[in-house]
Amino acid sequence: MSSNGAATHKFNPNFTQAVINATGPNVSPRVRKITASFIRHLHDFARENEITVDEWMAGVELMNEAGRMSDDKRNEGQLVSDIFGLETLVDEITYKLASDAQDEPTATAILGPFWRKDAPLKAMGDTIVSGIESKDRTWMHGTVTDFTTGKPVEGAVLDVWHTAPNGLYEQQDPNQPDMNLRGRFTTGKNGKYDFYCLRPVPYPIPFDGPAGKLLQALDRHPYRPAHIHFILTAPGYKPIVTQIFDRSSKYIDDDAVFAVKDSLLVDFKPCQGDPKADFELPYDFKMATYEDAKKHSVVGSTEASGSAI
Ligand code: BEZ
Ligand code: FE
Numbered sequence: 681m682s683s684n685g686a687a688t689h690k691f692n693p694n695f696t697q698a699v700i701n702a703t704g705p706n707v708s709p710r711v712r713k714i715t716a717s718f719i720r721h722l723h724d725f726a727r728e729n730e731i732t733v734d735e736w737m738a739g740v741e742l743m744n745e746a747g748r749m750s751d752d753k754r755n756e757g758q759l760v761s762d763i764f765g766l767e768t769l770v771d772e773i774t775y776k777l778a779s780d781a782q783d784e785p786t787a788t789a790i791l792g793p794f795w796r797k798d799a800p801l802k803a804m805g806d807t808i809v810s811g812i813e814s815k816d817r818t819w820m821h822g823t824v825t826d827f828t829t830g831k832p833v834e835g836a837v838l839d840v841w842h843t844a845p846n847g848l849y850e851q852q853d854p855n856q857p858d859m860n861l862r863g864r865f866t867t868g869k870n871g872k873y874d875f876y877c878l879r880p881v882p883y884p885i886p887f888d889g890p891a892g893k894l895l896q897a898l899d900r901h902p903y904r905p906a907h908i909h910f911i912l913t914a915p916g917y918k919p920i921v922t923q924i925f926d927r928s929s930k931y932i933d934d935d936a937v938f939a940v941k942d943s944l945l946v947d948f949k950p951c952q953g954d955p956k957a958d959f960e961l962p963y964d965f966k967m968a969t970y971e972d973a974k975k976h977s978v979v980g981s982t983e984a985s986g987s988a989i
Pocket of ligand 1: 759762790791792793794885886904937
């Protein structure tokens with residue numbers, strides 16, 4: 681529609697509003713608002729591009745195939761969404777802070793489809809690596825602090841996961857033990873944490889299904905730069921879903937799912953004097969209380985969090 685209400689296209693000018701008006705009375709304001717907006721954008725997209733029945737059916741088949749391939753170890757719908765940058769965009773929308781924030785909590789990054797709940801609870805200084813010989817053994821350590829007071833956060837749980845050197849998460853790889861390269865570590869009074877992991881490698885997101893077909897159609901590669909995933913939770917604090925990225929990794933400027941942020945780039949340093957580590961990775965996390973997070977957030981509902989936490 682133009683500003684005077686006249687249709688700016690050659691198709692039925694009343695159709696979109698009729699579809700929106702079909703929504704019944706017993707619908708929450710939020711669902712009413714976002715479905716009306718979705719219908720409007722979807723119809724505009726179809727009209728603007730004059731989508732044909734064959735093109736629409738190709739899209740439907742892609743969604744159906746994504747559904748058929750998905751199970752508790754594989755989330756093809758999420759992969760397709762990631763390729764279009766949608767998980768990274770909703771992550772930004774959900775967690776963006778007002779620009780006047782003095783200091784900032786650790787930035788968020790997408791969860792991705794490979795998190796598993798109930799990773800093994802480990803003691804500080806333990807390793808998450810099982811049955812892998814490597815020259816990339818890494819000692820990661822740091823402190824979890826409150827971003828406004830700078831005080832250590834006690835009882836913060838770091839849930840960590842990354843791929844094996846073959847680029848596969850354990851649930852993708854029958855040759856890895858269950859829950860390999862995953863662990864949960866709980867800070868004590870001083871907020872400190874440390875554990876052993878591996879320096880991660882770049883790896884391709886699964887590309888043997890609809891996500892792969894899409895990447896091919898868009899002339900894109902499937903690789904993510906080397907990264908380690910985290911979920912941080914602590915009593916009274918807003919959870920943080922994030923990743924840290926090896927600054928020197930291939931694909932650091934060309935992540936297939938657009939998740940890299942400058943503040944999440946890290947440097948692995950050669951480690952001397954620890955027979956269990958080839959590299960050292962110091963990294964501090966900063967958390968915000970729910971109250972502080974609300975104060976600095978640009979969106980209304982800061983207590984809404986992802987399904988993982
Ligand atoms: C991941 O980093 O685990 C990931 C993120 C998005 C798509 C595929 C994998
Ligand atoms: Fe990953």
